[in-house]
Amino acid sequence: MRPIFLFLAILTVAGAVAALTARQLVHGALYLAGAFAGLALLYLGLGAQFVGLVQILVYVGAVAILIVFAILLTRSSESPQAQRWGRAPWVGLGIGGLVFGALAVAILNSAVTQSPPWPAHSVTMDATVAQVGRSLMTDHVVALEAIGLLLTAALIGGALIALDEGRRFGGAPELGENSPDGTVTRGMPEPSHPGALPRSEGDRGGGAHAGGHGEARGGGA
Amino acid sequence: MAETVDQIFVLLKGWLVSMLAGWCPPEWQETARAVLSAAISVSAMLGVFLLLFGITTVLERKGLGRIQNRYGPNRVGPWGFLQFVADGIKALIKEDVVPRAADRWVHFLAPIVLLVCVIATFAVLPVGRNMVPVDLDAGILFFFAAGAASELTVFMAGWASRNKYSLFGAMRAIAQMISYEVPLILSAVPVVMIVGSLSTVRVVEAQAVYAGGWAQWHAFTPWGLAGLVLFLIAATAEMNRSPFDLPEGESELVAGYFTEYSGFKFAMFFIAEYLGMLAMSAMAVTLFLGGWSAPFAFLTWVPSWIWFFAKLMMLVALFIWVRGTVPRLRMDQLMNFAWKFLLPMALINIGVAGAWHYLAPGAGRWVLTAGVVLLAYHGLSRSFALRRPKRVYRYAD
Numbered sequence: 300m301r302p303i304f305l306f307l308a309i310l311t312v313a314g315a316v317a318a319l320t321a322r323q324l325v326h327g328a329l330y331l332a333g334a335f336a337g338l339a340l341l342y343l344g345l346g347a348q349f350v351g352l353v354q355i356l357v358y359v360g361a362v363a364i365l366i367v368f369a370i371l372l373t374r375s376s377e378s379p380q381a382q383r384w385g386r387a388p389w390v391g392l393g394i395g396g397l398v399f400g401a402l403a404v405a406i407l408n409s410a411v412t413q414s415p416p417w418p419a420h421s422v423t424m425d426a427t428v429a430q431v432g433r434s435l436m437t438d439h440v441v442a443l444e445a446i447g448l449l450l451t452a453a454l455i456g457g458a459l460i461a462l463d464e465g466r467r468f469g470g471a472p473e474l475g476e477n478s479p480d481g482t483v484t485r486g487m488p489e490p491s492h493p494g495a496l497p498r499s500e501g502d503r504g505g506g507a508h509a510g511g512h513g514e515a516r517g518g519g520a
Numbered sequence: 521m522a523e524t525v526d527q528i529f530v531l532l533k534g535w536l537v538s539m540l541a542g543w544c545p546p547e548w549q550e551t552a553r554a555v556l557s558a559a560i561s562v563s564a565m566l567g568v569f570l571l572l573f574g575i576t577t578v579l580e581r582k583g584l585g586r587i588q589n590r591y592g593p594n595r596v597g598p599w600g601f602l603q604f605v606a607d608g609i610k611a612l613i614k615e616d617v618v619p620r621a622a623d624r625w626v627h628f629l630a631p632i633v634l635l636v637c638v639i640a641t642f643a644v645l646p647v648g649r650n651m652v653p654v655d656l657d658a659g660i661l662f663f664f665a666a667g668a669a670s671e672l673t674v675f676m677a678g679w680a681s682r683n684k685y686s687l688f689g690a691m692r693a694i695a696q697m698i699s700y701e702v703p704l705i706l707s708a709v710p711v712v713m714i715v716g717s718l719s720t721v722r723v724v725e726a727q728a729v730y731a732g733g734w735a736q737w738h739a740f741t742p743w744g745l746a747g748l749v750l751f752l753i754a755a756t757a758e759m760n761r762s763p764f765d766l767p768e769g770e771s772e773l774v775a776g777y778f779t780e781y782s783g784f785k786f787a788m789f790f791i792a793e794y795l796g797m798l799a800m801s802a803m804a805v806t807l808f809l810g811g812w813s814a815p816f817a818f819l820t821w822v823p824s825w826i827w828f829f830a831k832l833m834m835l836v837a838l839f840i841w842v843r844g845t846v847p848r849l850r851m852d853q854l855m856n857f858a859w860k861f862l863l864p865m866a867l868i869n870i871g872v873a874g875a876w877h878y879l880a881p882g883a884g885r886w887v888l889t890a891g892v893v894l895l896a897y898h899g900l901s902r903s904f905a906l907r908r909p910k911r912v913y914r915y916a917d
Contacts, residue, residue, distance in 0.1 A: 356661070428658045
């Protein structure tokens with residue numbers, strides 16, 4: 300257990316440090332994914348299968364990709380000249396140290412470290428997924444519901460923001476014209492500019508009124 | 521006799537382990553047994569599935585050839601079945617070209633990490649009775665976690681190549697894989713709910729029960745059939761196969777994210793793609809088609825591993841058929857399909873599975889759940905067709 304823990308701890312911390320100091324933002328994101336994976340392996344080493352696997356699924360599989368997307372969409376990936384140190388590195392270091400200190404004090408004073416009969420092998424502490432699920436559904440059901448509500452609200456909010464943007468900017472921005480009121484469909488904005496498209500509007504109009512079934516576009520899908 | 525044939529590989533492994541461990545000093549016995557057991561399981565899985573990968577590539581090329589009215593490979597070996605050996609040797613002796621502007625390390629790591637992630641998924645697949653490398657308590661979660669970790673490697677490959685086509689392909693791949701991962705996992709949730717376990721072994725055991733001569737496969741229930749179809753569609757998109765092969769899109773993007781890969785690194789992408797297909801098919805078999813169990817009680821004398829691999833190859837044939845016959849989707853169709861059809865369908869299916877669990881067994885339960893599934897399918901596909909904005913061609917008319 301010991302050497303494996305040391306190896307994983309070094310891997311995780313080295314990944315985190317490299318993510319902070321990498322000059323290339325994308326490299327930083329990849330190092331961060333490495334740190335996430337190291338953390339997941341630490342969880343697995345502690346016998347927490349569910350937490351470890353969810354850590355990989357969510358952090359390596361989704362959060363790291365989200366970060367990569369954010370980097371690629373907000374700035375050119377060809378500009379690696381990110382500054383290594385921010386304007387006030389000491390403030391950041393101070394806050395980091397404070398958080399670390401608070402956590403360390405809390406852990407050292409908790410019941411976990413003070414009760415002497417500490418099992419020699421952590422093998423018996425395997426928490427099965429069924430146990431995790433049962434405790435989530437009974438003891439912590441209020442927290443679970445609250446988190447579910449929060450995530451649903453965030454999801455709907457994100458969809459609403461995207462919807463609004465589609466309404467506002469969707470109407471043929473390349474023509475330099477504001478889109479007219481409610482004619483634009485959700486999700487896939489149409490260039491509703493009748494003057495520019497006389498032919499296709501006329502052609503399609505007849506077909507659509509004839510029932511929509513016999514069109515060449517094919518039904519079902 | 522049938523029992524021995526069924527368990528022959530398990531017995532063989534036990535015999536090998538005890539024989540090889542016998543040569544070790546007594547104080548190392550336990551470690552030696554654990555190491556040997558793991559090594560034998562891993563090498564057996566790797567050997568079988570890599571061989572299956574080779575055969576699948578030949579089958580796919582011959583099948584596509586038949587669909588496109590031409591001969592497939594027919595020169596190397598009997599009926600061309602040794603073509604994959606020639607392809608492998610060719611890939612090994614080809615020059616490995618790395619673009620000068622490429623990010624060498626990331627470019628080098630991407631195919632390796634991808635292959636590692638894909639091979640890891642095989643650890644939890646039960647290929648027969650008592651034949652699973654690791655019976656993880658959270659096996660299904662492990663499978664999806666390893667699959668999710670491979671998404672980042674696609675981006676690594678595309679970004680590190682410093683090629684705009686590679687980057688386009690990688691962006692498409694990530695957008696597609698992230699989107700289809702949601703319905704993929706959600707379509708597997710009903711199985712976990714009904715079985716009450718995330719272990720692949722438990723899932724198969726729950727289906728290997730016979731009532732009236734029929735196996736209790738999940739695919740024989742309304743929610744199971746809907747789940748199987750959803751899972752297969754989402755899996756096709758997840759492994760970037762036609763009709764969801766936009767990330768490769770050879771008519772638009774050269775070869776997508778592995779444009780700048782050659783030699784054996786390209787072969788590694790190729791292997792990972794096909795092993796991924798085999799793993800997804802095996803997971804579909806495990807979750808919905810009863811894993812290694814026989815469909816009818818009177819066929820249980822056929823060894824379990826034959827059932828598993830027969831079902832696996834049936835699904836592979838289905839994927840080859842789909843690849844040969846369904847045209848590629850457009851990017852917006854792809855996204856709309858995932859978020860506006862598959863996702864609501866998978867969510868409704870979860871509710872249907874819950875109702876199935878609580879309703880009394882009988883014909884009423886069947887009619888009710890099947891009706892809800894069909895109604896949801898009809899409503900969603902109708903609204904999908906109606907809501908589709910009118911296509912306006914600005915330049916192509």
